[in-house]
Amino acid sequence: MTVVEPQPQVLSASPPSAVRVRDLRKSYDVTEKEGGFLGSLKSFVNPKTRKVEAVRGVSFDLQGGEMVGFLGPNGAGKTTTLKMLAGLLHPSGGELSVLGHRPQKRETAFLKNITLVMGQKQQLIWDLPALDTFLVNQAIYEVPDDAFKRTMAEFSEVLDLEPILKKQVRKLSLGERMKCELAAALLHRPKVLFLDEPTIGLDVNMQVRIREFIRAYNERYGATVILTSHYMADVTALAKRILVIDAGRLVFDGDLAELAEKSSPHKTVKLQLGSPTTRDLLSRYGEVVALEGLSAEVNVPRAEVSMLAARLLTELDVADLTVEDPPIESVIGQLFGAERGNEHL
Numbered sequence: 001m002t003v004v005e006p007q008p009q010v011l012s013a014s015p016p017s018a019v020r021v022r023d024l025r026k027s028y029d030v031t032e033k034e035g036g037f038l039g040s041l042k043s044f045v046n047p048k049t050r051k052v053e054a055v056r057g058v059s060f061d062l063q064g065g066e067m068v069g070f071l072g073p074n075g076a077g078k079t080t081t082l083k084m085l086a087g088l089l090h091p092s093g094g095e096l097s098v099l100g101h102r103p104q105k106r107e108t109a110f111l112k113n114i115t116l117v118m119g120q121k122q123q124l125i126w127d128l129p130a131l132d133t134f135l136v137n138q139a140i141y142e143v144p145d146d147a148f149k150r151t152m153a154e155f156s157e158v159l160d161l162e163p164i165l166k167k168q169v170r171k172l173s174l175g176e177r178m179k180c181e182l183a184a185a186l187l188h189r190p191k192v193l194f195l196d197e198p199t200i201g202l203d204v205n206m207q208v209r210i211r212e213f214i215r216a217y218n219e220r221y222g223a224t225v226i227l228t229s230h231y232m233a234d235v236t237a238l239a240k241r242i243l244v245i246d247a248g249r250l251v252f253d254g255d256l257a258e259l260a261e262k263s264s265p266h267k268t269v270k271l272q273l274g275s276p277t278t279r280d281l282l283s284r285y286g287e288v289v290a291l292e293g294l295s296a297e298v299n300v301p302r303a304e305v306s307m308l309a310a311r312l313l314t315e316l317d318v319a320d321l322t323v324e325d326p327p328i329e330s331v332i333g334q335l336f337g338a339e340r341g342n343e344h345l
């Protein structure tokens, strides 16, 4: 008789999400006021309120260590969502879990493991050197001295903080201040970062610097990062996955490349020509978006790109040809429609 030993059961559970959002909702009650003194009096006696549904049923999961771009036009609900994730706002409905915590409870273990950076707000103490805010945060987050020193040394190296640490915050440039803001927000080494426009108003070099810092932090500490920015370069450099929110609803969750595929019907063929050609001739292949000397760019329908590229190579004097997705700005622009004023994404 053969005895079949019971096999140990292997449960292949997927790792729990660092951030879990289900049907998240937030509405604000806004008091409407008519203009003028009489209007003020009327709304004081008989206030009229209106509901603004800022977030209307958003669901997504972020795995530990993931970096995700959170995009949407003005007023789409990005900041409201991030504030709920950070526990600053109570949701009107739905479920939220960040590292297993309900953010609105603002438990110490939760607060010690997250950070919210808002490019438009500051936490540094204005009249004191940034170092003093760092020390205050060290005390608040109970960071041991040796960990504080190590983290400061590491951040100082990447962000070049040394020359500005002892300068009064009010005397720092915007870029210098942002470097210190980030350092202050991260020196307790949070595992989840909510970054709301961390590079707003900075020049291109400083944007790159801040981006490198965020990337290095993510790699070094395996932090989960959700980032909003209206500089597409931030998003393309840092995030592979994109969440797009529009009027409080999640309208896309996927790869950047997939977003381009979904929302843009064309690809851009970039040509380096061996001899000059005319716009007329090029327009037989697609929409000519640029022709300067021997360089040209033609938008062609996605489905026909291989056939048209082959034709271009045989029919014209082409020295070099590359096929690219359109820039993410134009992809997002198409997604929301030009008329929506989407310069700020």
Ligand SMILES: Nc1ncnc2c1ncn2[C@@H]1O[C@H](COP(=O)(O)OP(=O)(O)OP(=O)(O)O)[C@@H](O)[C@H]1O
Pocket (backbone or CB within 6 Å): 028, 029, 030, 052, 053, 054, 072, 073, 074, 075, 076, 077, 078, 079, 080, 081, 344, 345
């Ligand atoms: N405290 C508030 N009271 C009333 N309405 C609010 C409040 N905060 C935000 N809203 C409204 O909620 C909606 C979403 O705003 P939110 O700030 O979340 O958008 P956003 O996507 O971050 O926009 P932006 O890119 O312009 O910062 C908007 O219609 C806004 O006017």
